[in-house]
Amino acid sequence: GDSVTQMxxxxxxxxxxxxxxxxxxxxxxxxxxxxxxxxxxxGLQLLLKAxxxxxxxSNKGFEATYRxxxxxxxxxxGSVQVSDSAVYFCALSTGGGNKLTFGTxxxxxxxx
Amino acid sequence: xxxxxxxxSHQVTQMGQEVILRCVPISNHLYFYWYRQILGQKVxxxxxxxxxxxxEKSEIFDDQFSVERPDGSNFTLKIRxxxxxxxxxxxxxxxxxxxYEQYFGPGxxxxxx
Numbered sequence: 001g002d003s004v005t006q007m008x009x010x011x012x013x014x015x016x017x018x019x020x021x022x023x024x025x026x027x028x029x030x031x032x033x034x035x036x037x038x039x040x041x042x043g044l045q046l047l048l049k050a051x052x053x054x055x056x057x058s059n060k061g062f063e064a065t066y067r068x069x070x071x072x073x074x075x076x077x078g079s080v081q082v083s084d085s086a087v088y089f090c091a092l093s094t095g096g097g098n099k100l101t102f103g104t105x106x107x108x109x110x111x112x
Numbered sequence: 113x114x115x116x117x118x119x120x121s122h123q124v125t126q127m128g129q130e131v132i133l134r135c136v137p138i139s140n141h142l143y144f145y146w147y148r149q150i151l152g153q154k155v156x157x158x159x160x161x162x163x164x165x166x167x168e169k170s171e172i173f174d175d176q177f178s179v180e181r182p183d184g185s186n187f188t189l190k191i192r193x194x195x196x197x198x199x200x201x202x203x204x205x206x207x208x209x210x211x212y213e214q215y216f217g218p219g220x221x222x223x224x225x
Contacts, residue, residue: 034212044205100155100214105154
């Protein structure tokens, strides 16, 4: 079945450092890919998406590119802020927006 | 901006009791979902619902679970006889027709004692 693998956390960075959170997937068919973010005490917010190979999703300075050849969708940001501290979930869906399959989440802590 | 809402935010119940978790999806969305997240674990799919019927369900969604859209705005998840292992955060999500992304509510934390 479908699965998503994310790098283990927590990831601790200093403010203005570069961020990469790795995400790889296994899926039947051609999935749509997503990053969701969960701030402390809150629900899941859609951060960005990509629906076909080579698409780049971007939002709030975060980017991720759908790489079909490596089945990856790594999340990147050039300069993180303390306010980016949260748990980041990579997810996929197949079949035109059916159920989401999530990775285990990666906690990001950004310190001054 | 439209958002998904869920009530209650926290529910405490005794083992064996029935609970109903409520969700109000975004008003023009047609696809509805329930997920759960046991503390410290990944978010897991429970069920999807479209056109007044279940379109897909996971192995977790057994006979103890049911979903209903009782009116034009609410979407509910019922657990008939709760178990300790049902303790989790339950998220409702909705999706517009023709779009891929799902929008999540803030969740209901269910604690079974």
